[in-house]
Amino acid sequence: MSKQIHRPQRSCVACRRSADQDELIRYVVAPDGRLVVDYQHKLPGRGAYTCFNRECITRAVQRRAFVRSMKNAQIDVDIESLIGELRQQVEIRILNLIGMARKAGLVASGSQMVLATLKKPAEIAMVLLSSDVTQNVGSKVRQQTARACIPLIECFDKATLGRALGLSERSVMAVTKSPLAQTLNHELQRYRDVMGEF
Ligand SMILES: [Zn+2]
Structure with a gap:
């Protein structure tokens, strides 16, 4: 599929695949320190991304990839609530x-x-x-x-x-x-x- 417009590319923190940012799930850290899903890509702050599949989300949580990507060891990451929000x-x-x-x-x-x-x-x-x-x-x-x-x-x-x-x-x-x-x-x-x- 050819695209005339060059869209911003981001990579999945779990598998490192690079893609249009629209094709990935964006996450940000909420003021209370929880990692939340930013489905509309509208929330302010540093974002981390994963592919749209359970495997990459799970892997990112298990390997602390969100914590590394956000450079923030205090993030509260809960897989069940991420999946629920999504x-x-x-x-x-x-x-x-x-x-x-x-x-x-x-x-x-x-x-x-x-x-x-x-x-x-x-x-x-x-x-x-x-x-x-x-x-x-x-x-x-x-x-x-x-x-x-x-x-x-x-x-x-x-x-x-x-x-x-x-x-x-x-x-x-x-x-x-x-x-x-x-x-x-x-x-x-x-x-x-x-x-x-x-
Ligand atoms: Zn991935």
Whole structure:
């Protein structure tokens, strides 16, 4: 992928891989001495970076790479709270993107609408299915998306998906191909890379 703009490069404190800073997770030290995730890359102060995966985060903590990189032996680093914060922040970002996609008219939701939309699969970027969908709807959606080769992502529960859309519970939604759908897909990948699962 060629890029015209030269973006700032940073390297992961665990594996030393160098990448665009947007592709890495940024961390800063909060005033109380805790290492926190700076998901939006907006917090002031010296930053440290890791890749978007659990392995590099864990390795950075275990090898005290954050402490070395920040040149601060007093940092309080807790792996569970870092992962928890990251999970929460990626989740908020995903749910916001779903809301934006709906406002842009890019989402069909509810089993009837989605099953009807799946008849024109070329326009669909992905289908999201809630973890608590009924067996009947779930198997229909799984079959039809598999047949049409549409990526199916099983994530969140129907209350959460509904809330993201500003609607009541929704067990399934289809997102139309668009730059917004690509961004959403990218964030969903990140979520999976860090959490392993939804
Ligand atoms: Zn790394």
